[in-house]
Amino acid sequence: MEIAIKTENLVKIYPGKGKSRGKPVKALVDLNLQVKVGDIYGFIGPNGAGKTTCIKTLMGLIRPTSGKAFIFDMVAGTVEAKKKVGYLSEVAYYYPFMEVGKLLDFYCSFYNIPRAKRKKKITEVLGLVKLSNKTNARMSELSKGMMQRFGIAQAIIADPPLLILDELTSGLDPIAQKEVKDIILDLKKRGKTIFFSSHVMTEVEKICDQIGIINQGVMLKSAGLEDFLKEESGAFTRIVFGGKPDKLLESFKEKGLEIDNVSTGIFAVVVPDNDVGEIIDTLRNEKGNIIEIKPRRFSLEDAFFKLVKERDEKQQKGSEIKEKQEV
Amino acid sequence: MSIRNIIRIASITFEENYRKKFLYILLFLSGLLMVSAFLFDPFNMGQQLPVVKDICLTGLGFFGLILTFALFLTAIPNEIEKKTIYPLLSKPINRSDYLWGKYLGNMAMVFINVFVLTIEIIFLINKLLPADVTMAHRMTELNTIFWTASLIFVECGVVGSIIILFSPFMSYPVNLVLTMLLYITGNVSQGYINYLSAEKLTSFGAGLSIILKFILPNFEYFHIKNSVVHSYIIDPKYVFGTFTYGIIYILIVMFLADILFQRRDL
Numbered sequence: 330m331e332i333a334i335k336t337e338n339l340v341k342i343y344p345g346k347g348k349s350r351g352k353p354v355k356a357l358v359d360l361n362l363q364v365k366v367g368d369i370y371g372f373i374g375p376n377g378a379g380k381t382t383c384i385k386t387l388m389g390l391i392r393p394t395s396g397k398a399f400i401f402d403m404v405a406g407t408v409e410a411k412k413k414v415g416y417l418s419e420v421a422y423y424y425p426f427m428e429v430g431k432l433l434d435f436y437c438s439f440y441n442i443p444r445a446k447r448k449k450k451i452t453e454v455l456g457l458v459k460l461s462n463k464t465n466a467r468m469s470e471l472s473k474g475m476m477q478r479f480g481i482a483q484a485i486i487a488d489p490p491l492l493i494l495d496e497l498t499s500g501l502d503p504i505a506q507k508e509v510k511d512i513i514l515d516l517k518k519r520g521k522t523i524f525f526s527s528h529v530m531t532e533v534e535k536i537c538d539q540i541g542i543i544n545q546g547v548m549l550k551s552a553g554l555e556d557f558l559k560e561e562s563g564a565f566t567r568i569v570f571g572g573k574p575d576k577l578l579e580s581f582k583e584k585g586l587e588i589d590n591v592s593t594g595i596f597a598v599v600v601p602d603n604d605v606g607e608i609i610d611t612l613r614n615e616k617g618n619i620i621e622i623k624p625r626r627f628s629l630e631d632a633f634f635k636l637v638k639e640r641d642e643k644q645q646k647g648s649e650i651k652e653k654q655e656v
Numbered sequence: 657m658s659i660r661n662i663i664r665i666a667s668i669t670f671e672e673n674y675r676k677k678f679l680y681i682l683l684f685l686s687g688l689l690m691v692s693a694f695l696f697d698p699f700n701m702g703q704q705l706p707v708v709k710d711i712c713l714t715g716l717g718f719f720g721l722i723l724t725f726a727l728f729l730t731a732i733p734n735e736i737e738k739k740t741i742y743p744l745l746s747k748p749i750n751r752s753d754y755l756w757g758k759y760l761g762n763m764a765m766v767f768i769n770v771f772v773l774t775i776e777i778i779f780l781i782n783k784l785l786p787a788d789v790t791m792a793h794r795m796t797e798l799n800t801i802f803w804t805a806s807l808i809f810v811e812c813g814v815v816g817s818i819i820i821l822f823s824p825f826m827s828y829p830v831n832l833v834l835t836m837l838l839y840i841t842g843n844v845s846q847g848y849i850n851y852l853s854a855e856k857l858t859s860f861g862a863g864l865s866i867i868l869k870f871i872l873p874n875f876e877y878f879h880i881k882n883s884v885v886h887s888y889i890i891d892p893k894y895v896f897g898t899f900t901y902g903i904i905y906i907l908i909v910m911f912l913a914d915i916l917f918q919r920r921d922l
């Protein structure tokens with residue numbers, strides 16, 4: 330199994346800001362991460378979780394306080410490692426006075442690609458991101474969506490095997506978001522490894538094979554998307570039913586099950602897989618109308634909130650115990 | 657470091673600069689000042705050549721400095737603030753390539769502007785020299801103008817490198833004040849420092865003054881204007897020595913700037 334990105338106990342501590350030189354901020358705490366070649370890895374977390382810090386460290390824009398980061402087994406941030414990566418920053422700005430084609434040629438020139446080949450590549454890449462008709466336009470004339478697509482173009486111009494994209498679709502309208510998503514899926518078909526950060530869960534769920542969840546600089550989970558959702562969803566089944574529910578509801582409440590009112594006269598209950606038979610029997614006996622029986626599956630958003638909530642509760646408990654011990 | 661990468665970054669820096677309209681206004685005003693010195697003959701009291709030389713060379717030095725501050729102060733902080741540095745530094749280049757590219761791109765702009773004004777001054781002085789002056793004398797006069805301009809250019813290079821040294825860590829105003837302070841200190845303090853080290857007030861004071869003497873740039877070396885104005889003979893060895901001093905100083909400051917910039921989180 331070839332590894333595209335690997336971090337070992339990555340730590341980044343920013344000195345406190347402001348006049349008082351406040352407390353140092355731990356942006357990354359012993360972050361261990363592995364991204365396999367050929368995967369689309371979604372790096373998710375709330376704002377300020379440490380996603381951008383991690384990505385900047387991988388690109389050598391930030392020096393880690395301790396720990397190591399590697400790109401294809403080369404130390405991250407070195408010239409050799411950067412040859413293998415295409416990068417799109419969170420808020421991408423480009424020289425506004427330059428023309429699209431000329432600026433791409435400028436970025437491409439750092440890879441020592443002959444001029445004739447560069448021309449061909451620029452035409453190809455601009456076609457891929459649907460900016461062919463903007464080759465001679467100034468950067469300042471591009472819309473935000475076009476600018477983001479240009480960002481992808483400059484990241485893939487040298488055909489690197491790995492793409493690192495920070496907040497890929499932030500600030501884009503739904504059409505532009507879809508266009509960018511399609512480009513990413515196309516790149517995946519071309520065999521690229523893609524590592525991107527986002528806080529748009531639906532977007533991540535649609536295109537990722539692997540996910541990493543980070544909060545307050547700590548990696549909460551790193552796993553395959555399907556495995557993660559299965560694990561978080563647990564062995565539960567969702568049963569939707571109707572009919573005359575009064576008795577049923579009462580009996581379910583007695584069993585401690587949570588009942589969800591789907592619509593008028595239609596309810597849903599989530600039960601452990603082992604109890605499904607018993608619940609179905611009850612429904613039949615009480616002449617309930619079974620509408621749907623389905624294994625429960627969390628969306629990524631649900632799973633994410635569950636994980637973050639559990640983590641926060643754990644932390645709170647920990648600090649309460651600490652406080653008590655101090656008292 | 658890669659020379660190719662440095663040239664690429666220098667080229668784009670130069671391209672960015674030549675679109676700045678204020679540079680042309682500055683160049684035009686400086687040119688106008690020099691021509692006006694030539695035109696106001698009645699105020700020169702028969703001393704037109706030295707007065708024109710004085711005004712032109714002072715103007716050239718002043719213009720060079722203003723231009724250097726205008727270009728260098730914003731060069732790197734603007735790229736960091738506007739985040740245009742990210743896509744660039746994510747390409748397979750070293751930070752050293754970037755730093756040198758920025759420096760040389762800006763210096764290319766300073767060079768062209770100083771060169772244009774120097775040509776204008778040489779043209780004016782050539783016009784003012786009496787027709788009966790020998791060719792050798794004429795050439796010496798014009799050569800000294802060229803040497804003065806060369807040293808002004810190197811002086812701008814030293815100032816530029818100092819601004820680059822501070823710019824990744826300081827806001828424009830702080831950088832401006834600090835560099836100005838160093839410039840002024842480098843212009844007036846050498847005599848004072850020499851006096852202090854000779855006096856041996858205390859061993860600490862003397863030591864400190866010797867260290868300062870070597871650390872602070874001695875901008876006085878670059879100022880040969882007064883000798884040129886009064887048509888004194890200028891030793892080419894002095895010009896070459898000062899030129900070398902400036903280049904070595906720039907290399908050392910840029911080396912330090914590189915070390916600091918490597919550590920800067922972006």
